[in-house]
Amino acid sequence: PQTIYLKNYHEPEYLIETVDLNFILEAEYARVVSRLTITHNPDNKARNAALVLLGEELTLISIALNGVTLTTSQYKLNDESLTIADVPQNTTFTLAIENTINPKANSALEGLFVSNDMLCTQCEAQGFRKITYFLDRPDVMARFTTTLIADKTLYPVLLSNGNKVAQGELIDNRHWVTWEDPFKKPCYLFALVAGQLECIEDHFTTMSGRDITLKIFVEAHDIDKCAHAMQSLKNSMRWDEVTYGREYDLDLYMIVAVGHFNMGAMENKGLNVFNTKFVLARPDTATDMDYEHIEGVIGHEYFHNWTGNRITCRDWFQLSLKEGFTVFRDQEFTADQTSKAVKRIDDVNALRTRQFAEDAGPLAHPIRPEAYIEINNFYTLTVYEKGAEVVRMIRTLLGTENFHKGADLYFQRHDGQAVTCEHFVQAMEDASNKDLSQFRRWYSQAGTPVVKVEQTYDAAKQSLTLTLSQSIPGQKNAAVLHIPVKVALFSEDGTIMDASVVDTVAINNELTLELREQTQDFIFENVPGTPILSILRGFSAPVKLQMSQPLTELAFLLRHDNDSFNRWEAGQKLTASIIFELIDTIKQGKSLSIPEILIDSFKAILEQTSPDLSYLACLLSLPAENYLAEQMPVVDVEAIHHARQFVKRSLAAHLTEQISALYLQNHQQETGELNSAAIGKRRIKNLCLDYLSQLNTDDSHQLAHNQFANAKTMTDQIAALGSIVNSENPEKQACLQQFYQQWQDEALVIDKWFSIQASSTQPDTFTVVQSLLRHSAFDLKNPNRVRSLVGAFSQANPVHYHAKNGQGYQFLADQVIALNSLNPQVASRMVSALTQWRRFDKQRQDLMKQQLERIINTDNISKDVFEIASKSLA
Ligand code: BAL
Ligand code: ZN
Structure with missing residues (x-):
């Protein structure tokens, strides 16, 4: 496969001014007529270049240039493009292209595809070329008009970007709707949706007094799970006005939730398409964390309207321009809506456990990568999360006031343009007079300092x-x-x-x-x-600190630091140091004991009162196994697991009284409310339950079972089920069965049922995972389901996935190979659990390499999987 380089970027030879799309939609046969007005790009000096439109998996029917049908000798067609050698140079010309596609056969979920009988699209990064022939690159921005024609019964709702401008009825029970998007946009922001959908509607009055209609479309049975998403959208719109002075620009904002989706969500202009996971919530089906994530992702996609849509990327190497900045914006939004301290801790935790590993491994790349084979592989933690840290550092260096001046200047200068990361930094520099010349190196340097x-x-x-x-x-x-x-x-x-x-x-x-x-x-x-x-x-910079600090100083900071992040960090370091000492003790075959200093520190926290119980819960949480692994020269999964479990069990045993009291105190008046006080109570209570479950006593089993049986919220029910599944609770099978019976019609809840079993540390987990693969509810074509079983097992269950005999690796490779032909994007994401092979002992290294080689040698390996697997082995 071909590698694409940033250094080879060149301006497009042609620009598309308007796009008039006409779709006749059927699940297995969609007919697309695209009428383009095209001009030579005055900024590109080259003349008489051939017009190369990109198109994949399309059946071409006809092409007409300025109304005259082209004969096959006047163009060249291959698997990736349509080339017309001779096009007018000095005038605008029109091209009318007709082609067909089969959405039903599209299991890659890129372009136009079917999800539960609904038709929908995903075009970022390069899906539009699977809909019709086009200059599929973000620096070609055009005005789109879209007409959708379909059966009225099967597809009563027909949506696209912008405003609905006309509609009508046709013979044969068909109808049509025309949408016009007044803002020019790159084709990756195009979207259409057709299906039997219901919607909730609300309104938002913008800061200048304009009335915006807000609609969230879902399948009928989900209509009672949209209220939180709607509230989140209104919160996002207000926040962006107050914080960045950004107002929404169309009269209509639509969100559609689909059950089959590769990403979390997509910011298509005026018509966001979302994974159901980030829309649907009812207290009994979604956890507090789900609620928070929904608000964060709704915010993220909404914020893209300015950071991504109004100002977009010149080329895909600049992805962090929109993603890093938008993640930073959504992080701050969530911090303002919830607990600033906890949000920062959660974000840093995610960065350090996952992005640091990526940045230290064979796929390390700068936030602005310089080469790729498949751009879909660069929607990474580095581009997104480290990208957000880089924006955060700019704010730290400039101060908040200058940072906002810089953002204003960026919006003012580049509205309507496709630009680079350099334009962003330049605006920040110009607005603040702060020299960022050395700082720019963060954009081109990979690795964690x-x-x-x-x-x-x-x-x-x-x-x-x-x-x-x-x-x-x-x-x-x-x-x-x-x-x-x-x-x-x-x-x-x-x-x-x-x-x-x-x-x-x-x-x-x-x-x-x-x-x-x-x-x-x-x-x-x-x-x-x-x-x-x-x-x-x-965490003022995404770096690793190397310093020796005695345990007593860490315990001191855990008590006294007034920086909420560093106070938590001191506790993490204290606990991690003790776990590493225990790991050494395990290796020496000696018996383990827990130091007093840790028990005393935890006891002090348990006895504290705080208005932010979520934060107290963070203080009482042990560092994750993956984070501990990140700090070991050669990862010893078993020793990490045993040492960490030992600490957890010992704390539970020494502090049973305090933990039980805290549990009861926060459980007694459980009302199922969703305010931050109630959320904090549940977070700390469920952490206490987790500690107590380690004791594996009749009492602790009973406690978990009672909570499971009487839960008012999914937060409580799933936390109890997690404790039950991860302990020797005799009610385990009955609870799992009951949960399935109760929730079998709620796909997102069944995802939880899969992932809780896949991440269990109990000895029978691998057998369970194998049988879940054959369960009637498992579907390799549904990305959420794949992530909940294969993803959870390989990424959140180190001790079983890394089983010494290699069965976990073989299992994963089997799934990657099966997914490769169905959905290359999801397949390549799953490979990530094999990419870190160098971090393990020789035996595991060999076993993981074997599976990577097996994957590479698969027939018809996709570019996506090939790139990740081959770079891992290089
Ligand atoms: N642009 C892809 C999905 C997201 O980052 O919002
Ligand atoms: Zn984004």
Whole structure:
């Protein structure tokens, strides 16, 4: 397969001004007539270039240029394109193309496809070429008019981008609707939907007083699960007005939920298409976390209207321009709606467990990649989550006020354009006068920097010298980056010191150091005694810290740090250090014991009161196995699992009384409400239940079973089921069966039923997973179902997936090979659990490599899977 390089970017030779699309829709046969008005691009100096339209899996019927039908000798057709050598150079010309497609046969879910009898599209990144021949690239922006014709009974609802401008009836029970989108857009933002859908409608009045109609379309049986999505949409619209001054621009905003979807959602102009997972919620079917994610994704897609749609990417290498910025925007939105502290912790947790692994592995790439084989493989944690961290660092370096001036300038300068990451940084620089020349390296440098911290205190001078050095392991000739490092110094009595560093502004005694050298000294003056250092506060840069801090200092920070992130981080470091010591003890074959300092620290937290119980729950949560693995030179899955379980069980045993009390205190008045206080109570209560379940006593089994049987919310029901499935609870089979019976008609709940079993640490899990694969509700053609079984097993169950005999790897490769021909995008996502093979012992390395080789040698391997598997082995 061919590699595409950023350095080879060139302007399009032709531009498309208008697109008039006409669809006659049937599930197995869709007829598309596309009328394009095309001009030579004045910015491209080359003349007389052939017009190359991209098209895949299409059946061409006819082409006419300026009304004259072309003969087969006047164009060339292959599997990927349609080339017309001779087109007018000095005038606008029209091209009318007719082709057909088979949506029903489209299991890749890219282009036009069928989901539960509904027809819908997914065009980002390059799906439009599976609908009709086009200049399928984001820097070709056109005005679209779309007419949909279909059977009235099968497809009573016909939707596309923009505003509905006309509709009518035809003979044979058919009808038609015409949609016009007044904003020019790249074809990846095109969408159509046709189906038997119901909708809820609401209205939003914008800051300038315009009335916007909001509609959420779902299948009839889901109509009672849309209210939260609608509220989230209104919250998003208001937030973007208040925070970024951005107002919605069309009179109508539509969201459609579909059950078969590769992504979470898609920001098509005026017609978002969503995975049902990020729309549907009722307290008894969706957890508090689902509710939060729905609001976050609704916000994300809405925010794209400005950061993505009004201003889009010049080419796909610039993906982080819209994704990094939009993720940053949705993170801040959720932080404002929920708990800022918890949102930051959740985001950093996700980044460190998953993106750091990606950045340290064979598929590491900068947030602006320089080459790809299949762009779908670059919708990565790096482009999205690290991209968001890079935007966050810009805000830290500029300050919030200048950052917003920069955003305003960016919107003002580039509205209606397809631009690059450089345009974004330039606007930030111009608005703030802050030199970001060195900072730009974050866009082209892969890998997670390690920042080493050394401190020397001079009592006589009352000064502290902090020596920071940076490096990026595994990256040759790594750039020296510009890294904001937020710091505060604590006195032994728990107060913050009023220390200063030359040329550094302190806000509430917190200083933002700007590390720009490989090694750099920062001298703090006015330091009355040896300080306790709180560094990288708020996780001010996506780096790994290397510093030795005694357990007593970590315990101190866990009590006293006023930075909510670093307070939590101190607890994580404390626990992780103890787990690593236990891992060593396990390796020496000695018996394990838990240090007092950990029990005391947890006891202190358990006895605390706090208005933010979700945050207290974070403080009491142990670092995830994947995060611990990330810190080991050679991952020892069993030792990590056993040491972590030992800590969990020991804490539960030593603190049973406190944990039980906290459980009861927060369970007694469970009302099923959805405000943040009620959510916090459930979060901490269910964490307590998880600890208590480790004890495997009759009491703990009974507690979980009672909660399961009487749950008022899915949060409580699934948490109880999780505790039951992960313990030796005698009611396990009965509960699983009951849950299935209760929820068999709710696809998203059944996804949970699959994933909870696939991620169980109990000894029979692999056998269970194999039998679930044969369950009548399992469907390899449904991405959510695949993720809930195959994804959960391979990505969230390290101890079973990495079984020493390699059965987990073989299982995964079997599924990847089966998926390869059905849905290459989902297949390639599943390969990710094999890509980290270098991190394991020799035996596992060999077994994983074997499976990667087996995958590569599969007949008709897709570009998607080939790229990931081959780069992993390279
Ligand atoms: N643009 C693809 C889906 C998303 O990031 O919103
Ligand atoms: Zn996005």
